[in-house]
Amino acid sequence: MPDRILIVDDEPNIRRTLEMVLRSEGFETIEAESAEAALRAVADASPDVAILDVQLPGMSGIDALRAMRRADPDLAVVMISGHATIAIAVEATREGAFDFLEKPLAKERVLVAVRNALRLRAIGREVRGYREREAGRRALVGESEAMRTVREEIARVAPAAARVLIRGESGTGKELVARAIHEASPRKDRPFVKVNCAAIPEELIESELFGSVKGAFTGAVATREGKFEQADGGTIFLDEVGDMSLRAQAKVLRAIQEGEVERVGGSGTIRVDVRVLSATNQDLEALAREGRFREDLYFRLNVVPIRVPPLRERKGDVRILARHFLDRCRIENDLPFRSISEPAMATLDRLPWRGNVRELANAIERLVIMAEGPVISIADLEKAGLLAHPPVESPLRAAGETVPALRTEEIARLGGLAEARRAFEIACIREGLRASGGNVSEAARLLGIDRTNLHKKIQVYGINMERNGTRPEEDGETTPFTERSS
Ligand SMILES: Nc1ncnc2c1ncn2[C@@H]1O[C@H](COP(=O)(O)OP(=O)(O)OP(=O)(O)O)[C@@H](O)[C@H]1O
Ligand SMILES: [Mg+2]
Numbered sequence: 001m002p003d004r005i006l007i008v009d010d011e012p013n014i015r016r017t018l019e020m021v022l023r024s025e026g027f028e029t030i031e032a033e034s035a036e037a038a039l040r041a042v043a044d045a046s047p048d049v050a051i052l053d054v055q056l057p058g059m060s061g062i063d064a065l066r067a068m069r070r071a072d073p074d075l076a077v078v079m080i081s082g083h084a085t086i087a088i089a090v091e092a093t094r095e096g097a098f099d100f101l102e103k104p105l106a107k108e109r110v111l112v113a114v115r116n117a118l119r120l121r122a123i124g125r126e127v128r129g130y131r132e133r134e135a136g137r138r139a140l141v142g143e144s145e146a147m148r149t150v151r152e153e154i155a156r157v158a159p160a161a162a163r164v165l166i167r168g169e170s171g172t173g174k175e176l177v178a179r180a181i182h183e184a185s186p187r188k189d190r191p192f193v194k195v196n197c198a199a200i201p202e203e204l205i206e207s208e209l210f211g212s213v214k215g216a217f218t219g220a221v222a223t224r225e226g227k228f229e230q231a232d233g234g235t236i237f238l239d240e241v242g243d244m245s246l247r248a249q250a251k252v253l254r255a256i257q258e259g260e261v262e263r264v265g266g267s268g269t270i271r272v273d274v275r276v277l278s279a280t281n282q283d284l285e286a287l288a289r290e291g292r293f294r295e296d297l298y299f300r301l302n303v304v305p306i307r308v309p310p311l312r313e314r315k316g317d318v319r320i321l322a323r324h325f326l327d328r329c330r331i332e333n334d335l336p337f338r339s340i341s342e343p344a345m346a347t348l349d350r351l352p353w354r355g356n357v358r359e360l361a362n363a364i365e366r367l368v369i370m371a372e373g374p375v376i377s378i379a380d381l382e383k384a385g386l387l388a389h390p391p392v393e394s395p396l397r398a399a400g401e402t403v404p405a406l407r408t409e410e411i412a413r414l415g416g417l418a419e420a421r422r423a424f425e426i427a428c429i430r431e432g433l434r435a436s437g438g439n440v441s442e443a444a445r446l447l448g449i450d451r452t453n454l455h456k457k458i459q460v461y462g463i464n465m466e467r468n469g470t471r472p473e474e475d476g477e478t479t480p481f482t483e484r485s486s
Pocket of ligand 2: 174175239
């Protein structure tokens with residue numbers, strides 16, 4: 001698609017000249033003889049670049065510039081004027097004009113300005129896309145009761161300066177919660193500085209947190225500011241805080257209590273104004289009892305505790321998160337539309353997700369990349385290695401637990417163990433087929449046998465495949481287990 005240039009000038013001659021120059025270079029042009037017409041064109045034709053005369057009848061060029069940029073912030077505007085004054089040029093630039101050309105217009109100068117403006121617009125769009133993706137990456141997705149509670153807690157603690165200790169299993173979203181608190185706080189325009197206490201070797205953590213002066217230790221080749229200083233006015237996030245050495249803990253305590261830090265090897269202290277958020281998946285109370293975590297620091301950090309629940313406690317969120325990651329991954333990899341079949345989604349919903357949201361995000365990414373068709377199926381889950389372990393909760397396991405105890409006369413009526421086993425197998429297969437909506441692969445997985453084996457059994461027992469999804473008792477075969485409600 002050719003780039004579209006809007007030409008705004010009340011002089012028909014100028015419009016015609018510009019039109020010729022631009023068309024000969026392959027651009028598409030639209031003309032407007034007033035600011036009002038130009039605004040309509042911006043709305044209707046979304047041009048990429050506008051060439052705008054400063055002197056227009058009616059609304060002035062500067063006002064038009066302002067209005068056009070409001071209508072489309074990505075629009076790059078090149079101003080032209082017959083008698084440019086520095087003052088107008090300065091004002092135009094302040095209002096976001098990209099360039100300023102003087103009449104008479106030189107062809108090459110116009111083309112250079114337009115091409116540069118187009119480049120700027122492309123960069124602007126890229127940056128915007130990047131920001132939107134970043135915002136998407138930071139969004140806390142989920143509609144479960146548990147997630148609502150977390151969001152409420154974030155909203156409650158964000159405005160205050162209170163220190164928050166975020167707890168939760170690995171991969172539950174603790175870092176995301178910390179960022180959300182910062183973003184919703186008055187410190188949001190100041191830095192958010194993350195320190196992963198587990199990833200920094202013990203002998204370096206002090207200089208990392210508090211900085212070091214040149215020559216303080218081997219390797220300290222220059223004076224460096226620490227994370228507390230970097231976070232001044234903002235938020236510091238002490239991730240995996242339970243892994244901090246006792247020495248570092250003492251210094252953090254002091255930084256919190258005194259509001260000042262001392263660089264390693266330095267002499268003076270430096271005042272810092274930092275909000276401290278921390279996170280851990282360890283039992284800090286136990287660490288404190290064992291003397292591995294300072295109790296006084298624990299109380300300082302844990303002014304407000306927030307617990308991020310494991311994924312298995314967030315009813316319904318697996319589906320919402322799966323769709324969220326599916327879209328994100330598809331867009332980032334520039335792939336066509338992908339969806340997840342209902343049986344596959346139901347299976348994802350039942351998996352234990354011991355690695356929580358992180359594991360789910362990684363699984364979806366793997367599925368999106370590996371899936372052969374547009375719809376992700378159970379077979380894809382299998383291929384991606386997601387079904388290596390049986391799901392914690394299968395309807396069959398529940399069925400097994402509710403098998404009624406049999407009395408002697410019932411066993412006799414069934415024709416002994418062999419017949420009872422057969423009847424039980426049939427009941428299980430029917431239930432598996434019902435639960436999977438008639439999908440043999442998923443039923444086989446639920447039953448813990450392979451697909452060909454299940455097919456064989458379906459044939460041997462003459463189970464009516466068209467009836468799956470119906471209640472077993474409508475099938476005519478007698479089994480002792482048909483009273484299970486479905
Ligand atoms: N509610 C959520 N909505 C969307 N994405 C989420 C959510 N929770 C977690 N994530 C994503 O899951 C991944 C893990 O989250 P995060 O790093 O915040 O977890 P964590 O609790 O800090 O884990 P760890 O203990 O392993 O450090 C990240 O990619 C994050 O973006
Ligand atoms: Mg983390």
